[in-house]
Amino acid sequence: MNGAIHGARRLRAASAGNGVLGVLIVLLIGLTLGMGQLEPLFRALFPDLGNPLYARDSFLNLMLAHIGLVLMSSLISVTIGVAAGLFVTRPVGREFEPMVSSLAAIGQTFPPAAVLAIAVPLAGFGFAPTIIALSLYGLLPVIQNTIAGLGTVPQTTLEAARGNGMNRWQILRRVELPLAMPVIIAGIRISVIVNIGTATIGSTVGAKSLGTPLIAGLVGNNLAYVIQGALLVGLLAIVTDLLFERLERRYSFGG
């Protein structure tokens, strides 16, 4: 009875969430494809600017480049982060845990701009140094949450898995990873959301992204450009965050 009420309430909350998500997705796509339609609005808002609409590249191109940067760097962060988290929670890697944790923490404390500055002489301008900086920056939450998530698996559950004859690989795949998944996904969520924002500074070293109009606006004192870039980055981050929320909910079970 109580459970049913609770379930219904959750269902209603979820469907309300669906509505918000739907509206935001439509807004994101609409603005990406049709920013040009808003030229009269920006002209009215910024009458002093000769060129109130960023037009050196299409917003679709910028959006796709931005998503590409984030996808690529997050893929690297997640692969390395989950692998490192798994390694230091296995018997063979346990002694490396403090080292890996502090390395990841150091990666987080470096401002991404500083990492960019170091990466440029090594990897040149453009895409590559941005990917390096973003991957490093996104590593910590993934490693931390992988370790924390695996740490939440109760000792008795692991003992039951061993006692029932599962080998190490089966314990990892059937018991540890599924139980740690909500926490690991939460870590990936933080990493991706942070990188969506941070990817904008890649434009300072020549990587095309939604930061390109932003930086151009800042350099050229064009507030309209800044708003156009920031609006899309913000929307992208919110939509992604809501999508992750639903993913987390799917992987969590019970209460």
Place this chain on the structure above:
Amino acid sequence: MIELQGLTKSYAGTNVVDDVSLTLETGEFGVLIGPSGCGKSTTLKMINRLVPLSGGRIILNGDDVTDLPAEQLRRRIGYAIQSTGLFPHWSVAQNIATVPQLLKWPKSRIDDRVDELMAMFHLDPVEFRHKYPHQLSGGQAQRVGVARALAADPEMLLMDEPFGAVDPLTREVLQAELKRVHQQTGKTIVFVTHDMDEALQLATRIALLNGGRLVQYDRPIEMMVKPADDFVREFIGQADLGLKLLSRRWVHQYQRAPSLEHHATLPGLDHCWQLDDAGRPVALEGARLDDDHGVTPVKAEWTAKPEMSLKEALSRMVWYRVMVLPVVDDAGKLIGEIGMQGIMGIQAEAEGRVS
């Protein structure tokens, strides 16, 4: 059959299990018991090699357990621990199917086996198959844990304080159920507990450990009437030893033919049962503590069943103030009676054994 030969486990130079040797025949219910830190749990976990052996050998049905790959060994031995050992992300059916899945049984066989086990533990498959552990009561979760341990029809069952986390009432029900399942399946069971009443209730053999050493390995009654030393005597507890003995004796062993007419030969204990047409006891004439000649209507609460322990029979006599209980079958028909003399008889027998 399982044999432990000179089993030893040392951590940092101390033997937590020290030269333990015992043999448990197939179908027996062995209980490892002792104060905390006595090495009972470690001994159990060496059998399925969750804890590696430091010395000695374990022979399971002729095979040295260290000769087998650990995973393969564990799939031959059921393992049940406290209810928290259930996989929280798996349904009841998935939990029970753990070992059959690892053994790659075909799906239809797994489904049949899960249904069979749920029936054995009185869990309605329609209601419980798809529930998750957090939706179960402590008793239900524990039943699922034991069902999981039995799923692949293992050669033996290891149980590590499985009823430690449930309330006393549920524990009694689970103990009775486990006893029934043991009789039904004839599985060899090794069971760890620190509760002597639980051991006396379930065991056919008790191994009492202290400081890693085996102090006494005996049948429950022998352990009570012939304790090896003061430690055993103290651990069993002397205050209610008589009641503990009664808890290991059954009505069917001591019942006699019912008295259907009055006999004057036993002054003060003369009594007679009144029956209805179906042969069910209706009233007891005489044999009340406070009234020798009165007629007491029989209530279901103070009838005895053949499989009831003498302890429970005595308890009913005391509570309902009668000197004799009717023994009835499942249909309620009078098949015998159990009197105070029958219960006292075993006391004399126990004392006879000691001397």
